Amino acid sequence: MKKTLTLFLCLLTAMFMGGKTSSAQAFEEEKSVVSLGYGFGTLASALAANFKSEDGYKFTNFGPMYAKWEYGIGESIGVGINIAYVAYTFEYNTTNQAITGYDAFGNPTYSNSTYNYKDEFNSVSALLRINWHFGDNDKLDPYYGIGIGYRTGNWSFTSNDPSGTQSVDLVNPIPLGFETTFGLRFLFSENFGAYLEAGAAKSVMQVGFCGKF
DSSP states (O other): OHHHHHHHHHHHHHHHHHSOOOSSOSSOTTOEEEEEEEEEOOHHHHHHGGGTTSEEEEEEEEEEEEEEEEEESSSSEEEEEEEEEEEEEEEEEEEEEEEEEEOTTSOEEEEEEEEEEEEEEEEEEEEEEEEEEOOOOSSEEEEEEEEEEEEOOEEEEEEOOTTSOOEEEEEOSSOEEEEEEEEEEEESSSSEEEEEEEEESSSSEEEEEEEEO
């Protein structure tokens, strides 16, 4: 994640130093901005990392993926909708030792059994968003935003360990989502650029591209 952020910031710096000056502000009233991005640093990846030392550890994820639309209703305020999706699966094995009997001298005999544990999670959110833009530049557009709306969350756990819980399925009982992030857009041209956001969302950080029209 650090390498990705460093590369992204270097790209922005290079474009800023070498790009031509645009005639319009980066954020404009009555203009729309559409963004597509990918997130880094999720709670799921942090939890799954605790099981890396276990035998058969596997972690796969899709996203978080972000799709955003914002419309400028004032010189510094925009409203819109953010849609995001994330899914992950992680699994691992543990080996348990159990007494199966005793030998002729009364010493216990053992056998080893390996069991699999698997967690799966997916979530979709569609949040209404408001952003406050506090820049005054034709290429850089810093902003702070909050969003609230609908969010699903489905988690399942399965295991073939007969001594423990073998199956659990949970659904988020309150389908309410919230996010708050600081962001920065950088325009490569008058209508196309990239964005970076950090804060409390489906991931700690997200990067992507944006178009203004």
